[in-house]
Amino acid sequence: MSATQHQIEGVITQGVTLARGFRAAGVSAGISALEGKKDVALVVNDGPLKNAAAVFTTNRFAAAPVLWSQQVVGDGRVDAVLLNSGGANACTGAPGFQDTHTSAEHVADLLNISAGDVLVCSTGLIGQRLPLDNLLAGSEQAARALGVSPSDSLAAAEAIMTTDTVPKQAAICVEVEQGGDYLIGGMAKGAGMLAPGLATMLVVLTTDAVLSPEDLDTALRQAVRLSFNRADADGCMSTNDTVVLMGSGASGLVPDLVGFTEALTKVCQDLALQLIGDAEGASHDIHVRTFNAATEEEAEEVSRAVSRSNLFKTAIFGNDPNWGRILSEVGTTSADFDPENVNVLINGVQVCTGGGIGQDRKLVDLAADRKVTVEIDLAAGEHEATIWTNDLTHDYVHENSAYSS
Structure with missing residues (x-):
């Protein structure tokens, strides 16, 4: 049938x-x-x-x-x-x-x-x-x-x-x-x-x-x-x-x-x-979504660059909504965007507006929930991609330093 x-x-x-x-x-x-x-x-x-x-x-x-x-x-x-x-x-x-x-x-x-x-x-x-x-x-x-x-x-x-x-x-x-x-x-x-x-x-x-x-x-x-x-x-x-x-x-x-x-x-x-x-030692599950990108490939590139930043991952582990670490990684990519048009939201709080200071980062509570959502608006198109990652913790370092012993 x-x-x-x-x-x-x-x-x-x-x-x-x-x-x-x-x-x-x-x-x-x-x-x-x-x-x-x-x-x-x-x-x-x-x-x-x-x-x-x-x-x-x-x-x-x-x-x-x-x-x-x-x-x-x-x-x-x-x-x-x-x-x-x-x-x-x-x-x-x-x-x-x-x-x-x-x-x-x-x-x-x-x-x-x-x-x-x-x-x-x-x-x-x-x-x-x-x-x-x-x-x-x-x-x-x-x-x-x-x-x-x-x-x-x-x-x-x-x-x-x-x-x-x-x-x-x-x-x-x-x-x-x-x-x-x-x-x-x-x-x-x-x-x-x-x-x-x-x-x-x-x-x-x-x-x-x-x-x-x-x-x-x-x-x-x-x-x-x-x-x-x-x-x-x-x-x-x-x-x-x-x-x-x-x-x-x-x-x-x-x-x-x-x-x-x-x-x-x-x-x-x-x-x-x-x-x-279930990632080793993780205390936060992080969804990095890049949207309004020129292509899906560029959206994925931006989301992946942020998700792989140890500085960003350790900030999330420390419950620190340090959006500067997000923006600096976006800037390393080949994606099409105007830095003065980029917005960043963390758990719905627009901490970066137009490539500059947005809402008070103290409004972001990273300790209340394991899930963290980062949204990056490139204002350059209609495509998006999300990468799933996690924070970098002491437990991850310990578990992998002792893996074969």
Whole structure:
């Protein structure tokens, strides 16, 4: 059935098992340094379609599982995704790539599928080999534990956590006018090294809509552009970022691609905001919106410049609405604007008017709420873009200075 009309319902707190045709599991295999922590997850597409698309980090030191998975998804088919926390398997050379290959073959044997259809994702410390025996044993446990319940979905989301403090899941139901619905679900991990290309993240997205690999790819790239690539916690890019979208076709509904992309973007944005909300050591979630820009690209450039300023981020941590630090970053960009026409608002208070002094900055209360909204009016056009970031705290410095010890 072709679904041309749709109604997008609110985001649901369940992940990859909400969509029909998918099973998941998360188990403890002793890979993580935290005793008893779940550290191996498995997500399986039971079809009838096994279509997929994925995007990966642009870091030139891409990890072994990224190099493997880029090959796997090349034909638009993924039957299963094996994920682990507790080790990134990055910068491990040919032996690390062989470990990834071996783990994919092991999952393929367990599920009676082809190793060339098994995506592999790893997250954790760079520069160490994974304990392969643990990973293989964990994949066996996960294969036996596969299920479709919310608890199975949650277990998988918990297994991919590293410095995350909470699991991250989202899903959505799209009702079609002709009757019936299709579903999109997802899980994500990430709390630091969040920057475009994609973030230190692993994301698995599932849908039971009927879509070709090409349409899945089109929708995914647009959704990622407006979600994960707008999350910029600390300007650092990981070696392991992977976002995969699998389509089972189990709903029997062929969605309007525009409507599907809108729904997928909503799920991805919800997950991206969860990543920012759990950023390492953060005490404020900051939305930097640049509007009335000449182009969307220029609006994004301005918002990103501000979001990456350590001076700005530390000011927000100190509850100091220092708008001068915002304006000085805007001035470093190539965006088209007249400095005498730029306005800046912090939590709705116009602290800068026409590039100069606006309302009293003391009217801005940054201590009352975790969320901070910065709005930059360039008065140069009709476009806008928002970057999501967070403040820079003592806890962030402490957590990352002791990460590998």
